[in-house]
Amino acid sequence: EKPHERWEMDKVRTEMNKLxxxxxxxxxxxxxxxxxxxxxxxxxxDKTRDxxxxxxxLERELNTQNELQVRCDILEGELQTEKxxxxxxxxxxxxxxxxxxxxxxxxxxxxxxxxxxxETRNAWITRTAKLxxxxxxxxxxxxxxxxxxxxx
Numbered sequence: 001e002k003p004h005e006r007w008e009m010d011k012v013r014t015e016m017n018k019l020x021x022x023x024x025x026x027x028x029x030x031x032x033x034x035x036x037x038x039x040x041x042x043x044x045x046d047k048t049r050d051x052x053x054x055x056x057x058l059e060r061e062l063n064t065q066n067e068l069q070v071r072c073d074i075l076e077g078e079l080q081t082e083k084x085x086x087x088x089x090x091x092x093x094x095x096x097x098x099x100x101x102x103x104x105x106x107x108x109x110x111x112x113x114x115x116x117x118x119e120t121r122n123a124w125i126t127r128t129a130k131l132x133x134x135x136x137x138x139x140x141x142x143x144x145x146x147x148x149x150x151x152x
Contacts, residue, residue, distance in 0.1 A: 005038070 016027060 012031070
């Protein structure tokens with residue numbers, strides 16, 4: 001009950017007492033109606049307070065959901081960036097694999113060339129050794145001192 005309401009009620013009661021010791025029925029009925037309305041008003045005030053609290057709770061929940069949505073959007077953007085980076089890395093890996101295969105093929109060709117050159121070198125060494133042996137054998141058959149042939 002607010003002070004001004006109490007003051008009005010007191011004023012009405014004082015007026016009633018002045019008029020007579022027993023108030024008129026219409027005034028009593030109006031006072032009852034006034035009391036009922038006042039109780040209704042208090043109930044509505046309480047309900048309004050409860051509704052305001054519920055609205056504030058819902059606003060907080062909505063703000064939380066909005067914050068979560070913003071975070072989700074940020075994470076989704078990061079995920080898309082990661083996917084693009086993965087796709088780019090995957091593409092780069094495929095290029096590197098192809099390059100690796102090409103390099104291995106080139107290495108194998110170079111090995112074959114090297115082996116061929118080794119075989120040629122070994123053939124020359126063998127041939128040189130045979131020729132040196134033939135020369136030695138020829139010198140021995142001729143019985144020419146080696147120093148004279150070497151100096152020629």
